[in-house]
Amino acid sequence: MTELPYLDGNMLDGPLSELFAVDLSTATGRCAHCGSTGPVAGLRVYSQAPGLVARCPTCVEVMMRLVRAPDAAWLDLRGTTFLRFPMPAEPPPSA
Amino acid sequence: MGIVTPGFGGRPRAETPDLPPGQYLTSDFPVLSAGPTPRVPQESWEFVITTETGAEYRWSWAEMMALPQQTPTVDIHCVTRWSKFGTSWQGVSLDTLLDEVETAADYALAHSYGGYTTNLPLDDLRDGQAWLVHTYDGEDLPAEHGGPARLLVPHLYFWKSAKWVRGIRLGFEDTPGFWETAGYHDYGDPWREQRYSGD
Numbered sequence: 001m002t003e004l005p006y007l008d009g010n011m012l013d014g015p016l017s018e019l020f021a022v023d024l025s026t027a028t029g030r031c032a033h034c035g036s037t038g039p040v041a042g043l044r045v046y047s048q049a050p051g052l053v054a055r056c057p058t059c060v061e062v063m064m065r066l067v068r069a070p071d072a073a074w075l076d077l078r079g080t081t082f083l084r085f086p087m088p089a090e091p092p093p094s095a
Numbered sequence: 096m097g098i099v100t101p102g103f104g105g106r107p108r109a110e111t112p113d114l115p116p117g118q119y120l121t122s123d124f125p126v127l128s129a130g131p132t133p134r135v136p137q138e139s140w141e142f143v144i145t146t147e148t149g150a151e152y153r154w155s156w157a158e159m160m161a162l163p164q165q166t167p168t169v170d171i172h173c174v175t176r177w178s179k180f181g182t183s184w185q186g187v188s189l190d191t192l193l194d195e196v197e198t199a200a201d202y203a204l205a206h207s208y209g210g211y212t213t214n215l216p217l218d219d220l221r222d223g224q225a226w227l228v229h230t231y232d233g234e235d236l237p238a239e240h241g242g243p244a245r246l247l248v249p250h251l252y253f254w255k256s257a258k259w260v261r262g263i264r265l266g267f268e269d270t271p272g273f274w275e276t277a278g279y280h281d282y283g284d285p286w287r288e289q290r291y292s293g294d
Contacts, residue, residue: 002239004128046129050174050254050274053129060131061210067278069291074278 009043009054015066019075022085030081034059040083113170115285118178125177126239129273133208133238133259140243142227143262146198154192156243159227162187167226169249171256172285184247186228189220200265204272205246208259213272214281215248215255217265224250227260252283252290 013025030037036058043054043063051067056079063079077083114120137156144152154162166185172178203217219225226247229236236242241258248255254274264270275281280289288294 002126003132004126004239048125049127049129050279051129051277055130062130065277067274067291069278072278072291074292076277 004046004048006044006046006055009039009041009045011045011047012040012043012052012054012064012066015052015068016075019073024083026086028084029063031056031059031061031063032079032081033061033063035081113180114178115172116288117290118172118176118285121177121179124179124182124240125173125175127173127175128239128258129211130209135208135238135243135259137243141262142192142244142260144192144196145262145264146196147200147266150197152192152196159187159244160229162191165226167228167247167249169247171249171253174252174254174279174283174285174290178285182249183232184226184228185230186226186244186247188223189225189227190223192227193217193221196265198265200267202266202269204264204266204270205255205257205260206262206264207257208261211257211259211273213255213257214270214275215251216269216282219248219251220263224248250284252280252285254279255283 010025016024024040027040028037029040034056036056038057042057044057046053051065053062054064055061056063061079065076067074111120140156142154142159164185165188168181168183170178170180171182200217202214203220204212204214206212227244228247229244231240236245244260246257246260271281278292280292280294283289
């Protein structure tokens with residue numbers, strides 16, 4: 001019995017870099033279904049489909065969907081409570 | 096000087112009037128899936144139609160197999176642009192199932208083991224246009240193609256033919272399903288090339 005493979009979330013970097021200026025490979029996300037928090041790179045991405053479907057590695061619920069049409073893209077993040085991005089430290093407030 | 100091999104890699108549409116716009120013909124059967132493949136034993140499988148009043152009509156595997164069977168041979172068209180001609184199935188017409196159901200609903204939302212959903216007007220499941228199929232090419236429908244049973248609604252893009260289908264909810268409101276909430280067309284007629292929302 002063949003099982004369709006999934007890719008790791010690193011493959012989202014290219015498709016999502018069209019939409020976001022930040023580096024997603026360093027982001028962490030929280031699953032809206034089970035609450036697990038982990039790197040976007042650790043999501044399970046099903047790509048042999050009409051769009052990309054990224055699932056939580058813990059509960060396998062959908063965290064992210066990306067559909068690309070020739071002239072538009074749809075990004076559905078309802079399964080993601082937050083995405084956390086490391087940012088450059090802000091300078092301390094001057095005294 | 097190159098050697099021209101017309102038709103290599105697929106016949107152009109002009110030679111294949113049965114091919115909807117933007118599609119190419121394939122002879123294999125690509126497997127598409129948005130998640131892990133559910134494994135549903137026939138013994139625990141059931142199919143449920145839920146009406147707008149909340150009434151439920153259930154069929155076990157044995158009950159479904161005891162219904163009159165049909166053997167449609169149809170062309171199928173995937174929104175990812177492949178089409179496959181002359182696919183052979185066996186299953187139960189949705190007319191047979193819906194004949195037992197008292198409903199005045201306008202819309203159907205098919206739901207599957209594994210959580211997939213897709214929406215259709217109820218009229219598109221009637222009049223010999225849709226089947227609940229369990230056999231492909233004379234063999235039990237493999238799990239990767241939606242077995243033990245899937246919907247077959249060949250006049251719409253194939254994402255409407257829900258794999259691992261578990262039931263249909265009927266209602267007065269159109270409720271967009273899995274791909275329909277992520278940019279894909281609400282109806283999905285391949286002959287009008289209704290791929291994306293707004294097409």
